[in-house]
Amino acid sequence: MYAFDIERPTRIADAVKLLSDSSESQPLGGGQTLIPTLKQRLAMPERLVSLTAIPEMQGVCLSDDGALCIGGATTHATVAAEAGAYPALAALAANIGDPAVRNRGTIGGSLANNDPSACYPAAALGSGATIITNTREIAADDYFQGMFTTALDDGEIITELRFPVSEAANYQKFDQPASRFALTGVFVAKFADGVRVAITGASEEGVIRWSEAEEALSKDFSADAISGLDLSGDGMISDLHGSGDYRAHLAKVLTGRAVSAAA
Amino acid sequence: MPKDHGIGASPMRREDVRFLTGRGKYTDDIALQGQAHAVFARSQVANGVITSIDTSEAEKMPGVLAVFTGEDFVDVGGNPAGWQINSRDGEPMKEPKRPVLAHGKVRHVGDAYAAVIAETEEQARDAAEAIVAEIDEQPAVVDMGAALKEGAPLVHDEIGTNQCFDWGWIEDNRAATDEAIKNAPHVTTLELVNNRLVPNAMEPRASTADYDPGTGDYTLYTTSQNPHLTRLLISAFVLGIPENKLKVVAPDVGGGFGSKIYHYGEEALVLAAAKKIGRPVRWTASRSESFLTDAHGRDHVTKIELACEKDGTFIAFRTETMANVGAYLSNFSTATPTFLHGTLMAGNYAVPNVYVNVKAVFTNTAPVDAYRGAGRPEATYSLERVIDMAARELGIDPLDIRRRNFVQPDQFPFTSAAGLEYDTGNYGALVDKLEEMIDRKGFEARRKASEKNGKLRGLGVNTYIEACGIAPSNLVGVLGSRVGLYDAATVRVNATGNIAVMVGAHSHGQGHETAFPQVVAGMLGIDENSVEIVHGDTSKIPFGMGTYGSRSLAVCGSAVVRATEKVINKGKKIAAHMLEASEADIEFADGQFSVAGTDKFVGFGDVALKAYIPHDFPLEEVEPGLEETAFYDPANFTYPAGAYACEVEVDPDTGKVTIDRFAAADDFGNVINPMIVSGQVHGGLAQGIGQALLEHTTYDADGQLISASYMDYAMPRADDVPFYSVDHSCQTPCTHNPLGVKGCGEAGAIGSPPSVVNAVIDALQSGGHSNVTHIDMPLTPSRVWSAMNS
Numbered sequence A: 001m002y003a004f005d006i007e008r009p010t011r012i013a014d015a016v017k018l019l020s021d022s023s024e025s026q027p028l029g030g031g032q033t034l035i036p037t038l039k040q041r042l043a044m045p046e047r048l049v050s051l052t053a054i055p056e057m058q059g060v061c062l063s064d065d066g067a068l069c070i071g072g073a074t075t076h077a078t079v080a081a082e083a084g085a086y087p088a089l090a091a092l093a094a095n096i097g098d099p100a101v102r103n104r105g106t107i108g109g110s111l112a113n114n115d116p117s118a119c120y121p122a123a124a125l126g127s128g129a130t131i132i133t134n135t136r137e138i139a140a141d142d143y144f145q146g147m148f149t150t151a152l153d154d155g156e157i158i159t160e161l162r163f164p165v166s167e168a169a170n171y172q173k174f175d176q177p178a179s180r181f182a183l184t185g186v187f188v189a190k191f192a193d194g195v196r197v198a199i200t201g202a203s204e205e206g207v208i209r210w211s212e213a214e215e216a217l218s219k220d221f222s223a224d225a226i227s228g229l230d231l232s233g234d235g236m237i238s239d240l241h242g243s244g245d246y247r248a249h250l251a252k253v254l255t256g257r258a259v260s261a262a263a
Numbered sequence B: 001m002p003k004d005h006g007i008g009a010s011p012m013r014r015e016d017v018r019f020l021t022g023r024g025k026y027t028d029d030i031a032l033q034g035q036a037h038a039v040f041a042r043s044q045v046a047n048g049v050i051t052s053i054d055t056s057e058a059e060k061m062p063g064v065l066a067v068f069t070g071e072d073f074v075d076v077g078g079n080p081a082g083w084q085i086n087s088r089d090g091e092p093m094k095e096p097k098r099p100v101l102a103h104g105k106v107r108h109v110g111d112a113y114a115a116v117i118a119e120t121e122e123q124a125r126d127a128a129e130a131i132v133a134e135i136d137e138q139p140a141v142v143d144m145g146a147a148l149k150e151g152a153p154l155v156h157d158e159i160g161t162n163q164c165f166d167w168g169w170i171e172d173n174r175a176a177t178d179e180a181i182k183n184a185p186h187v188t189t190l191e192l193v194n195n196r197l198v199p200n201a202m203e204p205r206a207s208t209a210d211y212d213p214g215t216g217d218y219t220l221y222t223t224s225q226n227p228h229l230t231r232l233l234i235s236a237f238v239l240g241i242p243e244n245k246l247k248v249v250a251p252d253v254g255g256g257f258g259s260k261i262y263h264y265g266e267e268a269l270v271l272a273a274a275k276k277i278g279r280p281v282r283w284t285a286s287r288s289e290s291f292l293t294d295a296h297g298r299d300h301v302t303k304i305e306l307a308c309e310k311d312g313t314f315i316a317f318r319t320e321t322m323a324n325v326g327a328y329l330s331n332f333s334t335a336t337p338t339f340l341h342g343t344l345m346a347g348n349y350a351v352p353n354v355y356v357n358v359k360a361v362f363t364n365t366a367p368v369d370a371y372r373g374a375g376r377p378e379a380t381y382s383l384e385r386v387i388d389m390a391a392r393e394l395g396i397d398p399l400d401i402r403r404r405n406f407v408q409p410d411q412f413p414f415t416s417a418a419g420l421e422y423d424t425g426n427y428g429a430l431v432d433k434l435e436e437m438i439d440r441k442g443f444e445a446r447r448k449a450s451e452k453n454g455k456l457r458g459l460g461v462n463t464y465i466e467a468c469g470i471a472p473s474n475l476v477g478v479l480g481s482r483v484g485l486y487d488a489a490t491v492r493v494n495a496t497g498n499i500a501v502m503v504g505a506h507s508h509g510q511g512h513e514t515a516f517p518q519v520v521a522g523m524l525g526i527d528e529n530s531v532e533i534v535h536g537d538t539s540k541i542p543f544g545m546g547t548y549g550s551r552s553l554a555v556c557g558s559a560v561v562r563a564t565e566k567v568i569n570k571g572k573k574i575a576a577h578m579l580e581a582s583e584a585d586i587e588f589a590d591g592q593f594s595v596a597g598t599d600k601f602v603g604f605g606d607v608a609l610k611a612y613i614p615h616d617f618p619l620e621e622v623e624p625g626l627e628e629t630a631f632y633d634p635a636n637f638t639y640p641a642g643a644y645a646c647e648v649e650v651d652p653d654t655g656k657v658t659i660d661r662f663a664a665a666d667d668f669g670n671v672i673n674p675m676i677v678s679g680q681v682h683g684g685l686a687q688g689i690g691q692a693l694l695e696h697t698t699y700d701a702d703g704q705l706i707s708a709s710y711m712d713y714a715m716p717r718a719d720d721v722p723f724y725s726v727d728h729s730c731q732t733p734c735t736h737n738p739l740g741v742k743g744c745g746e747a748g749a750i751g752s753p754p755s756v757v758n759a760v761i762d763a764l765q766s767g768g769h770s771n772v773t774h775i776d777m778p779l780t781p782s783r784v785w786s787a788m789n790s
């Protein structure tokens, strides 16, 4: 680790100001990704601006239009405990990492990081969530721009997430044996106007939607509806944990399981 | 009734009080006044010529006290291999120098070429990053087959080949074995990989050195399984510090599994640095350094053939193995694939012909050496996989084919076709016990139930034999060992009757501090809690060869017995004087010296007190004091054996394997503390299951370690393993050591991988995947799925 300063503002505006003061500043959520990176000396920010002391960025509530709102610095453990209105999301949060990770890691940090094997990106894209920052609202479909890449600008922070609550939803995660991130994970959500399917852990593009499955499932929300579909392994991640073909296969199996579990 | 003390009882492990409450004292906990910190500059490439190393910037950085490069150690010795292996043609193995710091060339990612000593670890790290090393990257050799090809890049240019040796065992049996296979009615052939493992001790390696300019004495605190051996290697081979000027202390050590047997360059570096700067110097490995530089385990590629009659009677085993030794020869690296592997290739079987060929190969990877089981897991895996395959081909029940070929109880002592003399055993009894444990009759119903849930269920079995209690010095000397493998103990009875036992074995998870007192207290008829074990300090202990090869109790425990016997004998002399009787009439039992046939006696404590307050003492016949030392060198290896069974469920949609149950029936001979023995088996099973299903050490073609962190290297977690069923009631005591014990530390890791793999193959076969006869470990979901869909 290189030496750095740390600030713990209690208001979003102060955090934004601290971040815009210097390009060498970086927001710190739960630190579950960033701190290991610093320990390995793979980054050297001069200043970390912790977001976890800002009350406005904490907690889970339901908005008037029925959407589930989650503060950007809310921990996975809090989402697991308090997002009962959206059980698929609460269950997803309850299965991230281990208790230490869940008690520290935050939803904003996870979505800002956009690890290609992370769970929350599948939920956000699969639910058609809105990512709210200090400057704007970004639709999930516009937000994810490839592995570790998002629509966020420098110094822009995720302050809140808004998840429309679906009629039925489920997340199926197949653990990568070592990290227990998603080797592949699938979030399926059924809304009045159609079904959304988001796949994480598989594509070289990061989290993706599977439109053929969405179409088939929108007509017939059953596992059988996708049995004839084929997802190609081209463009899927190949590594020591599995080939692209294996991931494509898993995505299909998990989609079926998610539909069965949700239906 | 279970006993509550002495041999055969299971008192709680007394060392756990400090371990479980965070009071263990490890090397990194030792903070010496004024200590400085070492950080190593390590190669990022697997093979490269060092053209220049510029340390001038680093030396000027804040807090820097000294910078070392390989140049500073050209005049000191190399870290040697402990066993001299000769090739089939009689040529001695190739033994390139292993320097303290790389010089001229770097040979694997993580190879240290420089070190910085600074006031703080951060300063040392900053300065290490400021060292400018010009390293001209060369093509790397990673794959053993490629390494042996003509024209392959060389790991060590000076030896002109990547082959360390080409060993045959037993060379005189080669022709007969070839002939037997040629004429056999059935031959099963299997090519397999015994996957490379990273040891992953919970405590990373650490070393702190101190030098006293006033006396010229060095002290090295280090994470070692055998501090005397480390001292010997540093003194006699590497730095030349006389043994009387070097104290090596291995305090609490958080697991070793073999990786902390060996002497590593970092230990020599901190010693040299402490002398140079006149201050203590400490170093603790990061987890990344552990992955890159701890000696790895296994890494064999093997072709095995089993020739048999149609009824399954074994005629011959023939194996050809390539064994990876990595970039340098670690201390036991040449013994592990040869005498700890080839000699076991007859298994538990009365097979007449065995021939083993092992080619050891240098590659641009971390050194490979003994890891829990060391050679014997590789032998067991090859044998028990090919036997399973043969049974399937011949339509014979997998336990029956083994039973048919076992060495029978009345054949012991039995000289196996691979040259070892097994002293005792009853393999049939182990298999009978196993069948009882696994409810084999209920298996078909369980399989049906799994199928109803869309899962495939399989049952896998295997047996194993290992050679432990390493080892008889005269035998290992013939086999090429450059050291003897006895052990030593001193039993010191204090004036007030309590006892300190100084033992050469080092405890780093094995429970010696509990088990050894059970032996001593049992023999002396005193309370276990009045016996203390002292280990891990060369200045306190007579000598010792350390802990590995399941040897602590069989070898060091035997030395403890011998020393305790000497104490009793001396006590008899003192008691005879006190009781005014003849020494020949003194009997010792239950803590009392008594005169045979009378009611006259003195207690052990009275005798101890007399020894230290020798008023009225027969000084012309007996010295004061009550302290005895014994060295014990065994007559033979010990031969633990067992029968294991694993039941798995496979999810055919994803390839995921779940272990539903696992049973282990072991013969460890006599058991001193059944609870500790079960714990050792449990740990070994977890490691074996880890190897079979999870642990996947992967280097890419450039020699980069892909699985270099826990994000990619899967260690077994609690929910990866089932509740085990273990039994050690089948006991055929060792015939040649005083406790009749055989050793239990490695069994679980040796015996478990084949039954896991056999079970998965059984499951897939039951699901109609008749073309899937083998999958290489680890059986990850993707590998199982690929096998099913190939």
Ligand SMILES: Cc1cc2nc3c(=O)[nH]c(=O)nc-3n(C[C@H](O)[C@H](O)[C@H](O)COP(=O)(O)OP(=O)(O)OC[C@H]3O[C@@H](n4cnc5c(N)ncnc54)[C@H](O)[C@@H]3O)c2cc1C
Pocket: A026, A027, A028, A029, A030, A031, A032, A033, A034, A035, A051, A072, A073, A095, A096, A097, A098, A101, A104, A105, A106, A107, A108, A109, A110, A112, A113, A115, A117, A118, A119, A120, A156, A157, A158, A159, A179, A180, A181, A182
């Ligand atoms: C052992 C382990 C297991 C894990 N398992 C899983 C798993 O199974 N599934 C899974 O999805 N994840 C897993 N994770 C990752 C975990 O969910 C992390 O919490 C997450 O990746 C990052 O969140 P954080 O709050 O810790 O962010 P940090 O590490 O603090 O930050 C990550 C990045 O996001 C930026 N950032 C943080 N907060 C914000 C914000 N509000 N706005 C803008 N930028 C921000 C930081 O500057 C940094 O670049 C695991 C992590 C560990 C250590």
